[in-house]
Amino acid sequence: MKSQLLEILAVSAFSILTVSTSVAKTPVYKDSKAPIEQRVEDLLSQMTMEEKLGQLSQINSFNDPKWNVVLYQNIKDGKIGSIINEVNGKRIDSLQRMAVKQSRLGIPVLFGRDVIHGYKTIFPIPLGQAATFDPEVIAAGAHAAAVESSSDGIRWTFSPMVDISRDPRWGRIAESAGEDPYLASVVGSAMIKGYQGANLSDATSIAACAKHFFGYGASEGGRDYNSTFIPERTMRNVYLPPFESAVKAGAATFMTSFNDNDGIPASANHHILTDILRGEWGFKGFVVSDWSSITEMINHGFCSDAKDAACKSANAGVDMDMVSGCYLKYLPELVNEGKVPMSVVDNAVRNVLRIKFQLGLFEHPFISTPQTVKYSAENLAAAKQSAEESVIMLKNEGDVLPLTSGVTTLAVVGPLANAPYEQMGTWTFDGEKSHTVTPLNAIKSMFGKNLNIIYEPALAYSRDNSTEGIAKAVDAAKRADVVLAFVGEEAILSGEAHCLASLNLVGAQSQLISALAATGKPVVTVVMAGRPLTIGKQLDESKAMLYCFHPGTMGGEAIADILFGKASPSGKTPVTFPKSTGQIPIYYCHNNTGRPANRTETLIDKIPVEAGQTSLGCTSFLLDDGFDPLVPFGFGLSYGKFSYSGITLDKSTYSAGDVIHASVTLANAGSHDATEVAQLYIRDKVGSVTRPVKELKAFRRVALKAGESTRVDFELPVSDLAFYGIDMKRTVEPGDFTLWIGTDSNASLSASFSVK
Numbered sequence: 001m002k003s004q005l006l007e008i009l010a011v012s013a014f015s016i017l018t019v020s021t022s023v024a025k026t027p028v029y030k031d032s033k034a035p036i037e038q039r040v041e042d043l044l045s046q047m048t049m050e051e052k053l054g055q056l057s058q059i060n061s062f063n064d065p066k067w068n069v070v071l072y073q074n075i076k077d078g079k080i081g082s083i084i085n086e087v088n089g090k091r092i093d094s095l096q097r098m099a100v101k102q103s104r105l106g107i108p109v110l111f112g113r114d115v116i117h118g119y120k121t122i123f124p125i126p127l128g129q130a131a132t133f134d135p136e137v138i139a140a141g142a143h144a145a146a147v148e149s150s151s152d153g154i155r156w157t158f159s160p161m162v163d164i165s166r167d168p169r170w171g172r173i174a175e176s177a178g179e180d181p182y183l184a185s186v187v188g189s190a191m192i193k194g195y196q197g198a199n200l201s202d203a204t205s206i207a208a209c210a211k212h213f214f215g216y217g218a219s220e221g222g223r224d225y226n227s228t229f230i231p232e233r234t235m236r237n238v239y240l241p242p243f244e245s246a247v248k249a250g251a252a253t254f255m256t257s258f259n260d261n262d263g264i265p266a267s268a269n270h271h272i273l274t275d276i277l278r279g280e281w282g283f284k285g286f287v288v289s290d291w292s293s294i295t296e297m298i299n300h301g302f303c304s305d306a307k308d309a310a311c312k313s314a315n316a317g318v319d320m321d322m323v324s325g326c327y328l329k330y331l332p333e334l335v336n337e338g339k340v341p342m343s344v345v346d347n348a349v350r351n352v353l354r355i356k357f358q359l360g361l362f363e364h365p366f367i368s369t370p371q372t373v374k375y376s377a378e379n380l381a382a383a384k385q386s387a388e389e390s391v392i393m394l395k396n397e398g399d400v401l402p403l404t405s406g407v408t409t410l411a412v413v414g415p416l417a418n419a420p421y422e423q424m425g426t427w428t429f430d431g432e433k434s435h436t437v438t439p440l441n442a443i444k445s446m447f448g449k450n451l452n453i454i455y456e457p458a459l460a461y462s463r464d465n466s467t468e469g470i471a472k473a474v475d476a477a478k479r480a481d482v483v484l485a486f487v488g489e490e491a492i493l494s495g496e497a498h499c500l501a502s503l504n505l506v507g508a509q510s511q512l513i514s515a516l517a518a519t520g521k522p523v524v525t526v527v528m529a530g531r532p533l534t535i536g537k538q539l540d541e542s543k544a545m546l547y548c549f550h551p552g553t554m555g556g557e558a559i560a561d562i563l564f565g566k567a568s569p570s571g572k573t574p575v576t577f578p579k580s581t582g583q584i585p586i587y588y589c590h591n592n593t594g595r596p597a598n599r600t601e602t603l604i605d606k607i608p609v610e611a612g613q614t615s616l617g618c619t620s621f622l623l624d625d626g627f628d629p630l631v632p633f634g635f636g637l638s639y640g641k642f643s644y645s646g647i648t649l650d651k652s653t654y655s656a657g658d659v660i661h662a663s664v665t666l667a668n669a670g671s672h673d674a675t676e677v678a679q680l681y682i683r684d685k686v687g688s689v690t691r692p693v694k695e696l697k698a699f700r701r702v703a704l705k706a707g708e709s710t711r712v713d714f715e716l717p718v719s720d721l722a723f724y725g726i727d728m729k730r731t732v733e734p735g736d737f738t739l740w741i742g743t744d745s746n747a748s749l750s751a752s753f754s755v756k
């Protein structure tokens with residue numbers, strides 16, 4: 001009896017202890033003080049297969065009463081790890097409450113959205129932000145976007161897009177940082193810093209996503225989603241550096257690209273997703289496919305069906321399936337059949353959970369950022385600064401700009417003078433045109449009744465082929481002192497799947513500019529576009545030209561400030577402008593070839609009749625458009641008159657571990673204060689493989705008052721000269737180099753050095 005009693009007492013004591021322990025003991029994964037890796041392992045160890053696959057599945061939001069029942073149940077069953085395109089904060093919090101409080105393990109959902117260049121306050125499109133050559137302004141823009149989007153519960157953006165883009169026919173050049181690997185690396189890293197902030201777990205930080213991995217910008221023919229043919233060495237020397245920089249900048253996620261490169265779709269490319277991204281670069285975040293890019297491998301003819309696609313993507317290293325549903329559906333079978341090891345699934349889940357823990361989602365899964373952050377004065381000011389620095393002045397004949405008080409009547413014409421929606425550009429899902437300040441409205445606000453403004457759009461929209469409205473615009477021009485002509489592209493003409501064979505101004509815009517120029521009045525043309533356009537004719541017909549890659553919400557104020565001298569333009573071209581599409585691909589960091597153009601070739605209109613076969617010389621140029629582009633990379637004028645002199649290097653010979661100290665005198669002989677982007681280029685004159693004639697390796701924004709000059713110093717580690725050579729290893733090869741410092745990629749002031 002006694003022993004029974006003791007046994008009962010012992011069991012009950014144990015059970016009390018257990019209960020008390022269980023009541024008191026918080027699971028490790030819910031312990032915010034526990035190391036993240038321990039939390040990951042603890043949670044993973046408790047997850048069912050279905051719950052694991054839930055974390056690897058992103059669905060597109062839908063708010064359909066008849067389907068919500070299914071959605072809610074799937075969330076409660078832990079089958080949905082991420083939702084894309086839900087932006088209603090109240091609904092996000094409600095769905096999150098289901099996940100956190102009603103699912104078995106309470107794993108928060110990660111809500112994602114394309115916050116590409118602003119959420120509500122829209123900044124210049126990324127190509128415009130790249131034109132600022134200002135990483136601080138770029139980071140500030142990304143931070144503003146993070147703060148605004150987090151106020152609606154978005155904690156993940158699919159940005160920065162760092163695809164090297166050298167074909168302006170491709171609509172997505174608008175989303176890129178242009179043609180140069182160094183500039184794209186700086187721009188991408190700045191955006192990641194802005195999105196993710198000092199601490200990813202801050203409620204206003206959002207996870208960045210470096211995309212599209214890899215080579216998407218080389219889509220053949222400039223046609224979106226098309227195949228690319230990038231060999232390993234070019235991949236490593238040109239297309240991968242911005243992605244490697246993104247890993248170093250701490251990007252939380254990566255996204256695969258739609259294209260197949262040399263026959264392998266990116267979403268099944270084990271070499272880049274596992275060997276390089278994880279093996280060489282040590283990436284610890286997670287990889288998401290692009291929209292259905294896994295099952296699109298069936299269309300590619302790379303996979304036989306969705307199950308095959310799920311198998312190849314999972315084994316290649318894609319952690320999360322964006323909206324195709326094939327992981328949730330087929331991975332159980334594939335694991336049971338031994339075609340996808342359970343370790344692959346577990347590692348993918350680890351990668352996703354790691355980011356969710358780093359985001360602090362388990363500690364603060366619900367919205368805590370106030371709605372007042374949207375369109376805050378701070379964000380609008382940041383957007384204006386970015387827009388102002390993104391404006392590129394391509395021409396300013398006779399210093400017609402800035403406009404002076406001598407202008408009493410102004411003709412403001414063109415379809416983009418007052419186009420609030422178009423001005424925001426592509427990928428502005430959540431921007432609201434009602435907040436856009438257009439150039440027309442900015443100028444009116446600036447002058448009120450003190451300036452006679454005649455407004456004539458002439459065309460209803462950029463593609464409008466009707467010339468009926470041109471006469472009124474011409475009449476306005478005849479009555480004005482100066483004509484401001486706002487032309488370019490509607491937002492829909494660039495961005496995803498919006499590629500063009502011709503880059504001439506669309507509609508009757510070209511006729512409009514010609515008619516305005518024919519009046520003899522000075523025409524200042526302002527182009528708003530998502531890409532470089534072939535605007536050579538308009539450049540000839542205009543006294544001055546400002547080029548603005550869709551400048552966003554505050555673009556109008558920024559442009560007005562520049563037109564009237566409250567600010568000086570400082571933007572530089574992040575991409576080469578071709579004379580014609582026939583010159584494409586055209587970019588500054590090209591190889592020299594065995595027969596480089598000498599730039600004095602005889603062009604087609606000057607070729608003598610019956611010219612002898614070899615009389616024109618045999619060099620690498622085009623008979624009609626020659627060799628030079630319309631506008632080179634890195635180009636942009638300002639109201640300053642900048643000159644470079646006195647370039648010096650601290651040594652003439654360097655060792656591999658050295659830092660090159662280069663210096664130059666920059667003077668502003670103009671009558672306006674202005675900012676110059678001084679650029680440093682190098683050339684490796686002889687390599688184990690051919691090397692570009694120039695490569696941007698550093699740049700500095702330098703503000704100089706009128707008449708001021710200063711020394712500009714650069715420090716360039718010799719290790720930055722490394723490239724993948726004949727042995728496919730990244731090394732600095734000994735030899736002779738040229739270094740230039742100047743105002744654009746045609747910089748001529750140079751110095752020589754050697755690396756031993």
Ligand code: GLC
Nearest residue numbers: 084114158211212290291496
């Ligand atoms: C799109 C784009 C990608 C975007 C994703 C989600 O197709 O390629 O850049 O982030 O789908 O909208």
